[in-house]
Amino acid sequence: MPLKGLKIGCLGGGAMAQALLTGLINAGIPAGDLYVSDTRRERLTFLRKELGVHALESNKELVESLDIVILAVKPQVVADALAETGALFRPEQTLISIAAGITTGFIENFLSRGVPVIRVMPNTACLLGAGASALCAGTHATLRDRERAMAIFTAVGRAVEVPENLMDAVTGLSGSGPAYMFVILEAMADAGVRVGLPRDVALLLSAQTMLGAARMVLETSEHPGRLKNMVTTPGGTAIAGVYALEEGGLRVTLMRAVEDATSRSREMSAGLK
CATH class of the missing domain: 1.10.3730.10 (ProC C-terminal domain-like)
Structure with a gap:
């Protein structure tokens, strides 16, 4: 399994982050390998108690600790989140963004050279493990990174890969x-x-x-x-x-x-x- 033994986490602890973490646990990933960060302390407390995952108040600590980081914040705060953490990402990590409308190129502008980015458009049915997701790869993403993303999103439904120029169509459809x-x-x-x-x-x-x-x-x-x-x-x-x-x-x-x-x-x- 592409995710075995990896530390995975969500930067942002909203409903979609909860759905993804739940799906990964149901797929056999130990809760001890899963992380989440959020600015809301009560949300972190809930996710720690509900799922048993590591809940961190520091986005920087989350990025420094993980193999796969899922950027799960609202589109309007992506720039702020990456301004804070972008320099900490390493080429051996995989950054997966589920922020609607945010291109891989936009994200790569905040990162060191060579950091792989995968962009994903999921939908709300991921909350029940019945999601429909589409993913596309950024400039530095390899087959390894695409397989990691595919494994995560097939854990909460069905997923396909498309060229990035079709991601707006995916948003309009699924x-x-x-x-x-x-x-x-x-x-x-x-x-x-x-x-x-x-x-x-x-x-x-x-x-x-x-x-x-x-x-x-x-x-x-x-x-x-x-x-x-x-x-x-x-x-x-x-x-x-x-x-x-x-x-x-x-x-x-x-x-x-x-x-x-x-x-x-x-x-x-x-x-x-």
Whole structure:
């Protein structure tokens, strides 16, 4: 395993850091090899008690102690965090950033020459071990660094590697995608209520239906169009519902949502340069 025997930690102790640390523990990494730093002492106390990881108040101490550092702070404070710690990183370490919109080049400007950087765009489902993440490698990242990052993010879901120029598209699709799914899910549950189902029943059936459909795509590798065709029998109920979705422009609306979110990601990235 690429992570065996390595010291790994998160600079920043928010929800995503907690999800990643939990995923690593569930994947067999000893809590004694895991670290976190944060400015909030109460957050460090919680993570130490909840997960058993080392909780440090000093970002510098964290960077100096680890083999893999996950930069897990908000994008607007990345520059401050790297101004404080950037000179401490060493070429034998791997720096992984999950800060949305922050390029590998931006991060490398704060580091000594040769420090490898991996940029990752995860999503909130990492909290349940069902995340969708995409990663790209910086100038000095090697196969070793990419394998380390892949091992971390497959511990909390599924991960793919893409060129960095596609990371804004990833942000528009899977990074922002849970919000689209929640809107669809809420609408389905509301529809269930409208046709007579109790609210809790409608929500449960809607959520399980969405989960089951996603699993069918992932586990059968069938094209979703083919799976749809298996459900829509001639003159049946499903094709009547699909017709209403097509009439309402669901496909175009979802495509526009991804495009608009991608454009917004590009705007935010440009503003941080």
